[in-house]
Amino acid sequence: xxxxxxxxxxxxxxxxxxxxxxxxxLEEQLRVQLSEDxxxxxxxxxxxxxSGIELEAGRTFECELTAPNGDLVTVEVTLTDDDxxxxxxxxxxxxxx
Numbered sequence: 001x002x003x004x005x006x007x008x009x010x011x012x013x014x015x016x017x018x019x020x021x022x023x024x025x026l027e028e029q030l031r032v033q034l035s036e037d038x039x040x041x042x043x044x045x046x047x048x049x050x051s052g053i054e055l056e057a058g059r060t061f062e063c064e065l066t067a068p069n070g071d072l073v074t075v076e077v078t079l080t081d082d083d084x085x086x087x088x089x090x091x092x093x094x095x096x097x
Contacts, residue, residue, distance in 0.1 A: 020053060020055065021054075021084055027063070030088055031046065033088075047065045058079065065090075075089070076088065
């Protein structure tokens with residue numbers, strides 16, 4: 001399992017009175033951090049996360065990373081606080097032995 005460290009607080013967006021995660025900022029943080037962890041050039045990796053995620057500690061969701069070789073990788077993200085702190089995990093079971 002590859003685990004990205006707890007992310008810095010993300011910029012917030014207001015949406016109908018609720019506070020939502022800045023998906024673009026999260027995608028950039030994951031792209032850079034996971035690329036460094038894997039030892040690949042961050043410019044060869046893309047990440048897509050859902051928009052409209054409400055900031056609530058414990059909320060979990062998945063983002064999709066496209067690796068340099070074109071493989072799609074699921075990244076499990078958990079919000080660690082109500083301010084946009086997060087922890088990301090790339091579960092190993094999605095990879096062939």
